[in-house]
């Protein structure tokens with residue numbers, strides 16, 4: 001039998017988190033190998049809304065969401081729905097989610113998210129400069145659109161400010177100046193996050209990251225990891241046609257990380273919030289990214305097209321996409337833009353989500369030779385460069401700039 005291939009650091013995954021870690025690690029002088037199936041468009045990193053969401057301090061679970069949960073979950077058109085067939089298997093995750101939505105927990109989760117968001121703008125700017133992606137970043141801010149007076153009155157601007165987020169209250173009249181394409185009569189006002197930067201093509205960011213890490217010497221083994229085990233000389237990854245030994249392994253396989261984390265010694269309640277998008281080629285109705293708050297999706301101006309992305313469906317990793325969810329997204333988009341044509345394409349992907357909306361970042365409880373970097377939920381694009389800095393510090397035995405206690409797998 002031939003000897004297994006060897007590397008210093010193996011990273012499981014090839015989405016935005018894994019690639020950002022590979023870039024930072026290879027720049028710190030490490031020999032890095034990525035292990036993931038062939039590049040495709042199934043990862044959440046391809047189909048997201050492209051927002052570097054510096055304002056998104058609120059966890060998904062809040063007292064407000066908790067109050068409305070039954071109505072939200074069982075209304076098939078709501079922005080947060082559950083597939084009926086998945087109710088039984090998701091009950092443990094939902095119960096934890098409900099507990100995390102209680103006021104004190106939700107506030108602690110918001111603080112944990114805010115601590116990761118604080119260094120995000122500078123970390124993203126540095127990464128974009130390194131990979132030649134600066135022109136893909138649009139510093140135009142982001143709008144939360146209130147469609148009714150009641151929504152405007154209910155908006156809690158203080159909660160954002162308490163966490164240091166810059167936000168401006170925009171009246172009906174100013175809305176038209178900030179978003180000239182908005183049809184007259186739509187919108188009672190908005191929250192404007194002036195410092196938010198959006199990515200106008202997540203796929204292009206991935207391509208640039210891939211080509212940069214490849215040029216820096218990172219090998220990509222195209223294989224699915226079925227097993228992680230500690231052996232005498234390090235950590236061994238195995239899969240179909242794969243036997244790779246590494247000194248350290250970074251687990252960054254997004255929504256698919258749970259069984260691999262368990263093999264490394266950590267039981268984490270990772271599940272998925274399925275998200276959907278529609279794309280409309282050749283149209284640019286809006287100049288800046290905008291979310292009609294009650295609908296749970298974003299209008300995302302992207303290179304050569306409009307993407308309408310978002311909503312949450314709890315439904316696990318295996319069920320096919322629900323055509324009904326695309327139809328609901330389309331109806332919601334047409335409520336704001338009645339003249340939208342037929343979508344050019346449709347997509348569904350898997351956010352890797354923990355019930356407390358915090359990622360899992362840090363050494364495995366089974367030993368520091370496996371480092372976790374998954375579970376970024378709604379914020380993986382945003383938090384990838386900061387995660388990469390933390391992972392690189394941990395690999396080098398240094399103390400990360402951000403206190404990682406709130407993200408450790410031992411919190412469960």
Ligand SMILES: Cc1cc2nc3c(=O)[nH]c(=O)nc-3n(C[C@H](O)[C@H](O)[C@H](O)COP(=O)(O)OP(=O)(O)OC[C@H]3O[C@@H](n4cnc5c(N)ncnc54)[C@H](O)[C@@H]3O)c2cc1C
Pocket residue numbers: 012013014015016017018035036037042043044045046047048049050051052053223224225226252253254255256257274275276277309310311349350351352373374375376377378379380381382383
């Ligand atoms: C509709 C939607 C909108 C979103 N909008 C935003 C947004 O605006 N801003 C934001 O910050 N975030 C957003 N997100 C969330 C963000 O996209 C995710 O958090 C992020 O992409 C997760 O990245 P990842 O690298 O962890 O996982 P993924 O991109 O899913 O990558 C997982 C990787 O692991 C690999 N893999 C899986 N199993 C194995 C295995 N067994 N062995 C080896 N490799 C494996 C896969 O092939 C893939 O390469 C959105 C998500 C959705 C769905």
